Amino acid sequence: xxxxxxxxxxxxxxxxxxxxxxxxxxxxxxxxxxxxxxxxxxxxxxxxxxxxxxxxxxxxxxxxxxxxxxxxxxxxxxxxxxxxxxxxxxxxxxxxxxxxxxxxxxxxxxxxxxxxxxxxxxxxxxxxxxxxxxxxxxxxxxxxxxxxxxxxxxxxxxxxxxxxxxxxxxxxxxxxxxxxxxxxxxxxxxxxxxxxxxxxxxxxxxxxxxxxxxxxxxxxxxxxxxxxxxxxxxxxxxxxxxxxxxxxxxxxxxxxxxxxxxxxxxxxxxxxxxxxxxxxxxxxxxxxxxxxxxxxxxxxxxxxxxxxxxxxxxxxxxxxxxxxxxxxxxxxxxxxxxxxxxxxxxxxxxxxxxxxxxxxxxxxxxxxxxxxxxxxxxxxxxxxxxxxxxxxxxxxxxxxxxxxxxxxxxxxxxxxxxxxxxxxxxxxxxxxxxxxxx
Amino acid sequence: xxxxxxxxxxxxxxxxxxxxxxxxxxxxxxxxxxxxxxxxxxxxxxxxxxxxxxxxxxxxxxxxxxxxxxxxxxxxxxxxxxxxxxxxxxxxxxxxxxxxxxxxxxxxxxxxxxxxxxxxxxxxxxxxxxxxxxxxxxxxxxxxxxxxxxxxxxxxxxxxxxxxxxxxxxxxxxxxxxxxxxxxxxxxxxxxxxxxxxxxxxxxxxxxxxxxxxxxxxxxxxxxxxxxxxxxxxxxxxxxxxxxxxxxxxxxxxxxxxxxxxxxxxxxxxxxxxxxxxxxxxxxxxxxxxxxxxxxxxxxxxxxxxxxxxxxxxxxxxxxxxxxxxxxxxxxxxxxxxxxxxxxxxxxxxxxxxxxxxxxxxxxxxxxxxxxxxxxxxxxxxxxxxxxxxxxxxxxxxxxxxxxxxxxxxxxxxxxxxxxxxxxxxxxxxxxxxxxxxxxxxxxxxxxxxxxxxxxxxxxxxxxxxxxxxxxxxxxxxx
Ligand code: SF4
Ligand code: SF4
Numbered sequence: 001x002x003x004x005x006x007x008x009x010x011x012x013x014x015x016x017x018x019x020x021x022x023x024x025x026x027x028x029x030x031x032x033x034x035x036x037x038x039x040x041x042x043x044x045x046x047x048x049x050x051x052x053x054x055x056x057x058x059x060x061x062x063x064x065x066x067x068x069x070x071x072x073x074x075x076x077x078x079x080x081x082x083x084x085x086x087x088x089x090x091x092x093x094x095x096x097x098x099x100x101x102x103x104x105x106x107x108x109x110x111x112x113x114x115x116x117x118x119x120x121x122x123x124x125x126x127x128x129x130x131x132x133x134x135x136x137x138x139x140x141x142x143x144x145x146x147x148x149x150x151x152x153x154x155x156x157x158x159x160x161x162x163x164x165x166x167x168x169x170x171x172x173x174x175x176x177x178x179x180x181x182x183x184x185x186x187x188x189x190x191x192x193x194x195x196x197x198x199x200x201x202x203x204x205x206x207x208x209x210x211x212x213x214x215x216x217x218x219x220x221x222x223x224x225x226x227x228x229x230x231x232x233x234x235x236x237x238x239x240x241x242x243x244x245x246x247x248x249x250x251x252x253x254x255x256x257x258x259x260x261x262x263x264x265x266x267x268x269x270x271x272x273x274x275x276x277x278x279x280x281x282x283x284x285x286x287x288x289x290x291x292x293x294x295x296x297x298x299x300x301x302x303x304x305x306x307x308x309x310x311x312x313x314x315x316x317x318x319x320x321x322x323x324x325x326x327x328x329x330x331x332x333x334x335x336x337x338x339x340x341x342x343x344x345x346x347x348x349x350x351x352x353x354x355x356x357x358x359x360x361x362x363x364x365x366x367x368x369x370x371x372x373x374x375x376x377x378x379x380x381x382x383x384x385x386x387x388x389x390x391x392x393x394x395x396x397x398x399x400x401x402x403x404x405x406x407x408x409x410x411x412x413x414x415x416x417x418x419x420x421x422x423x424x425x426x427x428x429x430x431x432x433x434x435x436x437x438x
Numbered sequence: 439x440x441x442x443x444x445x446x447x448x449x450x451x452x453x454x455x456x457x458x459x460x461x462x463x464x465x466x467x468x469x470x471x472x473x474x475x476x477x478x479x480x481x482x483x484x485x486x487x488x489x490x491x492x493x494x495x496x497x498x499x500x501x502x503x504x505x506x507x508x509x510x511x512x513x514x515x516x517x518x519x520x521x522x523x524x525x526x527x528x529x530x531x532x533x534x535x536x537x538x539x540x541x542x543x544x545x546x547x548x549x550x551x552x553x554x555x556x557x558x559x560x561x562x563x564x565x566x567x568x569x570x571x572x573x574x575x576x577x578x579x580x581x582x583x584x585x586x587x588x589x590x591x592x593x594x595x596x597x598x599x600x601x602x603x604x605x606x607x608x609x610x611x612x613x614x615x616x617x618x619x620x621x622x623x624x625x626x627x628x629x630x631x632x633x634x635x636x637x638x639x640x641x642x643x644x645x646x647x648x649x650x651x652x653x654x655x656x657x658x659x660x661x662x663x664x665x666x667x668x669x670x671x672x673x674x675x676x677x678x679x680x681x682x683x684x685x686x687x688x689x690x691x692x693x694x695x696x697x698x699x700x701x702x703x704x705x706x707x708x709x710x711x712x713x714x715x716x717x718x719x720x721x722x723x724x725x726x727x728x729x730x731x732x733x734x735x736x737x738x739x740x741x742x743x744x745x746x747x748x749x750x751x752x753x754x755x756x757x758x759x760x761x762x763x764x765x766x767x768x769x770x771x772x773x774x775x776x777x778x779x780x781x782x783x784x785x786x787x788x789x790x791x792x793x794x795x796x797x798x799x800x801x802x803x804x805x806x807x808x809x810x811x812x813x814x815x816x817x818x819x820x821x822x823x824x825x826x827x828x829x830x831x832x833x834x835x836x837x838x839x840x841x842x843x844x845x846x847x848x849x850x851x852x853x854x855x856x857x858x859x860x861x862x863x864x865x866x867x868x869x870x871x872x873x874x875x876x877x878x879x880x881x882x883x884x885x886x887x888x889x890x891x892x893x894x895x896x897x898x899x900x901x902x903x904x905x906x907x908x909x910x911x912x913x914x915x916x917x
Contacts, residue, residue: 008781008832012479013774014519018561018582027537027557028491029518030466035474042473055470074710074774 004044007082009075010037016069016079021348022062025365031062033069033079040086057090062362064355065222066348067319087224109228111184111214115159147360150395153189160191164198167209174207176293179245181236181259183252184215185387190251193387193408197251197286199421200414204294211239216258217265219353233265234272241276248282249289251408253386254353256285257320285317286410287326287385296333301416303336306405308379309412311339312370312393313346314386327385330409334416340377344370349384351392367396375402383409444896444911445529446509448487456490456532459500464491464538475515475533479580479773481784482523482867486513486533493538495555495613495621495653502651503619505532511900514647516557516585521773521785522866524592524646528901534651536587542566543654550659551610551626556587556652563657572659575602578862579770587652593644595862597695597769600820601728602660604862606643613654614642617893627656641888646864647899649892663694663728667738668756668765671745672719676700676803676815679721680796682748683819686725687792689744691737695726696820697769698799703814703827706775707768715768716752723750723819724765772816773827780812780829784841784868788852789861792822801851802826809844811837823861824852849875865903873905882908 016033017023023032039059042048048056063083070078161182178201186194201208217232240248240259250256258265260283263273290296309331317323324346331339350356350366370393374382382397382404384390390406397404448456457465466472466489476485487510492498505512511531518525527533536557543553547570554563560581563574577596578584584594590612595604611625625639642649673679679698686693699707699722708715715722725741727734742753756762776783790798799815802824806813814827826848828841849859849872859865859872873882886908892898896910906912 009777011774011777011781011783012477012518014479014517014580014583015771015774017517018559027535027540028466029474029535030471038474038477039470048470055468059470074771075777076710077777 004041006078007037007041007044010034010041010073010077011075012038013074016073019068019072019347021064021066021068021350021366022362025362025369030059031362033063033073033077036060036063036079036083037077040082043086057087057094060086060090062359064315064348064350064352066315066352068315068346068348071319084222084224087222088226089224091224092226109215109220109232111161111187115162115188147364147399148357150398151356151391153391153394157191159187160194160198161187161210161212163191163195164210166211167207168198168202169207170202170205172205175205176246177207177209177244178289179209179211179240179242179248181213181216181240181248181250181252181255182210183250183255183387185391186250186252186255189391190387190408193390193411194251195421196411196414197408200410200417200419201249201289201294203414203417203419204290204297206294209245211242213239216252216255218254218258221258221265222353229265230267233262237262237266237272237276241279243279245282247284247289247293248279249284249286251286251385251387251410253285253314253317253321253323254388256283257316259283260321285321285323285326285385286408287317287330288321288323290410290413291326291329296330296413297417298333301333301335301413302418304334304412304415306379306381307336308338308340308377309381309383310342310374310377310379311345311409312342312349312374312382312384312389314384314389315348315352317385318346323385327383327409330413331383334412337381337412337416338379340379342373342377342379344373349389349392349396351388353388356392356395363392364396364399367392368400371396371400371402374404375400380404381412382406383412385409444509445511445531445900448508448510448531452504452508452510453488455504456488456501459504460490460492460497464493465489466491475518475535476526478515478518478520478523478525480521480523480526480866480868481782482526482528484526484528485530486527487530489533489535491535491538495539495615498534498536498539498651498653499615499619499621501532501534502615502617505897506617506619506895509895510897512651512897513899514587514591514651516588516591517559517580517583519580519584519588520592520866521787521863522592522860522868524864524866524899524902525588526867528867528899531897536585539653540585545570545572545659547572552657552659553654554586554657555654556590557585560584560586560589567659568662571662573662574657575608575660576605579773581770586655586657590643590652590655591646592862592864595818595821595823597697597766597818599818599823599862600696601692601694606640608658608660609639609643609655610658611656612639612642612652615651615653617650617895617898621653625656627654644864646866646903648889648903649898651898665731665734666694666726666728666762667734668724668726668762669738669741669745670754670756670765671723671725671742671750672716672752672754673721673723673749674719674751675749676721677796677800678749679723680799680817680819682723682745682750684793684795685744685748686741687820689740691727691740693725693741693820694728695724696818697724698722698815698817698819699724699769699772700815702779702812703772703775703816706778706814707771709778710771710775711764711768713764713768719751724769726762769816772825776814776827776829779814780831782830782832782834782838782841784828784830784845785863786826786828786845786848787823787861787863788826788848788857788859789821789823790852790855790857792820794855794857795819795822795824798824798851798855798857802848805844805847805851809840809847811840811844813844818861821861822857846872867902870901870903870905873903886910
């Protein structure tokens with residue numbers, strides 16, 4: 001449990017109501033940082049026993065961990081961190097939920113299983129099973145299934161890792177050697193993005209290394225699965241924190257934030273933590289890598305097929321890493337593309353890892369509001385720097401019947417630079433996946 | 439029930455009736471849910487028996503009528519930011535959360551009015567008005583969260599109070615739910631603007647939910663000022679900053695705002711926002727003027743002069759709009775930032791006549807020393823409205839006791855100086871015991887008569903504002 005001192009810093013001023021997404025979409029005190037802190041306080045005071053009260057842990061699980069309260073709190077109460085440590089205690093005392101066991105430990109912990117599962121998703125997608133399910137068999141009865149289906153990206157291609165090599169050198173001598181941390185969501189759900197981003201880096205003279213890393217461990221951390229966090233971080237740490245890399249980059253801001261704190265992930269007192277601490281500063285998000293280390297190379301950019309884009313700040317980028325300028329500079333550099341800010345650009349999209357699956361009602365409301373803010377800008381494109389946000393934004397837009405495309409800023413930059421892909425596989429050329437042919 | 443109670447229990451059938459009105463998802467009664475509606479921003483904790491979050495005015499009316507019929511206490515709660523215990527359910531019963539009635543109903547730029555629902559957040563109203571070039575002048579420090587219903591119930595002031603007045607100066611009419619659930623309008627909300635009959639709007643301002651429930655309000659809006667000047671003056675003595683304020687007012691200058699912050703507050707805010715505040719200064723005075731550019735500069739020079747004469751050791755000026763906003767964000771964050779020093783806080787808001795301000799600031803410092811407690815001082819100085827924050831460690835009963843003693847002394851001193859025990863935070867539960875010191879027997883009797891006429895069964899926010907013997911159910915056992 002978090003320390004009592006940390007919790008009692010909250011003097012119930014209520015200012016968090018103005019930024020907490022779950023409050024703004026419920027107007028209910030049981031859904032705001034102040035309430036969450038108050039409950040935790042009652043737990044610490046022994047009024048409730050969280051090993052017995054499922055209701056308490058339910059309230060703690062309702063938090064998005066978006067961090068908006070923390071940065072806006074006059075007393076700097078770290079509600080997000082406090083919720084994580086409460087979850088750690090729940091998990092230690094009661095074990096994980098079935099969902100957490102199946103999805104986090106079952107799938108995310110083992111990249112090959114997730115990749116295999118993605119094959120099923122692609123079969124579902126390509127064979128038209130969706131239409132059969134919704135059109136003919138289930139009709140409109142299964143709204144819930146339709147909700148989950150909305151998350152599945154359309155036209156998924158094969159996992160990125162299968163299409164890449166462990167070391168990819170540019171032509172000529174490399175200007176930078178970058179360890180690329182390919183996160184599980186990017187690998188499976190955003191593979192075109194990862195491929196395009198990596199191709200762009202190579203085009204700009206970067207030698208890209210792709211060590212066989214697995215899940216960064218952040219999903220497990222947020223549900224309090226401490227042991228699995230250590231195990232995964234331990235595996236990844238030796239692969240990605242290598243002296244030979246000038247920088248360590250990823251297209252996923254969730255992974256980037258996790259890596260930036262990997263000394264804590266591997267166990268703050270461990271020898272590995274000591275070893276990697278001096279290397280943590282090498283972790284950058286992809287936007288920062290491009291803007292600060294490569295430059296925008298604006299002379300070689302040309303218009304893309306969109307004239308207006310808006311940008312959604314992922315929580316891990318804007319509050320976790322302090323990244324908000326770099327992606328906007330990238331979008332601003334693309335000729336003919338106007339950046340139109342949406343209302344509440346830095347407010348959580350409600351994706352929050354698997355929150356969309358565990359809390360469909362709240363997550364759906366937040367996503368709908370995002371979709372509306374996106375529509376108001378009139379942009380035909382939403383850029384964001386995290387695959388989890390991209391999934392959630394895509395699902396929200398699809399449910400709202402909106403057609404905006406979702407992309408990573410660097411993906412758009414690559415299109416604008418008209419670079420050739422690292423390896424033009426036949427499936428890329430044809431825009432489809434050979435594995436899927438009958 | 440073994441002990442006699444003045445109020446009826448709610449029970450399962452009562453919960454059913456409430457949830458039939460607002461819908462099951464909007465009626466909360468689980469123990470944990472009730473915990474989360476047991477507090478506001480004050481130290482008082484009392485649990486309601488049920489919480490309802492209605493979605494429209496007709497639902498609110500039905501809830502109020504049901505409470506009256508069954509004799510259930512009814513406490514209204516907006517954002518739950520009362521500093522005096524105004525929004526806690528002292529006698530249990532029904533907690534009516536107004537947060538989902540948060541619409542701007544109509545902005546009328548010709549009449550310069552806005553019709554709002556009671557649960558609209560003050561800052562959301564400002565944001566809706568700004569694109570039209572207007573503002574709603576009352577801007578309590580809690581405006582990010584506090585609702586207009588709450589602002590009206592407490593007659594909130596704010597930083598701009600010196601020049602623009604407080605909430606009561608900007609409310610033209612109210613739509614009220616009386617204790618039997620009927621909906622009535624007052625003031626300019628009545629038809630035929632000329633002959634509205636007696637305007638009863640005023641009695642509901644600062645009535646803290648004890649007379650009726652505010653459903654909607656017609657508010658006067660004010661054009662946004664064209665330009666601003668913001669000066670900060672640093673003093674090595676707290677009461678000197680008070681002298682500067684008195685002399686500015688005496689010189690006939692009416693700034694938009696004049697705010698005093700003491701050493702500890704400056705340090706806590708610096709810790710939060712890193713603005714480069716002088717953390718070794720004893721006091722800082724922020725003065726803001728608004729109006730038209732040229733005349734502002736002349737007035738600003740006068741103010742600098744007067745500050746220097748009062749002993750300011752250095753003077754600064756916000757150069758950009760961003761700098762100016764930072765200064766005010768700092769001031770508004772004062773209450774919350776106290777958590778950095780000690781977590782328990784009693785916030786007072788006594789007022790004194792402006793010429794007594796320097797003496798009062800010094801007296802509070804002296805009271806703190808004598809009672810061995812930390813009192814952080816900030817003040818809407820232009821109104822003579824002090825906000826001493828008395829800090830204690832939660833759980834330290836002895837320290838809390840010393841704070842209460844110190845509090846009592848400050849109340850007494852303010853009244854002796856010809857001031858009042860509350861400028862804007864309300865009486866709530868916190869200051870009921872001091873009402874007899876501020877008002878005469880006849881005045882309290884008059885308030886009691888109004889209360890009895892409007893709420894004969896005493897269901898509306900019981901135990902608040904009026905001392906026990908003036909409450910409608912005086913003498914009856916509490917539940
Ligand atoms: S803003 Fe911070 S101090 Fe204020 S209620 Fe929220 S968590 Fe507590
Ligand atoms: S982390 Fe986000 S969802 Fe959780 S309490 Fe804070 S603002 Fe609300």
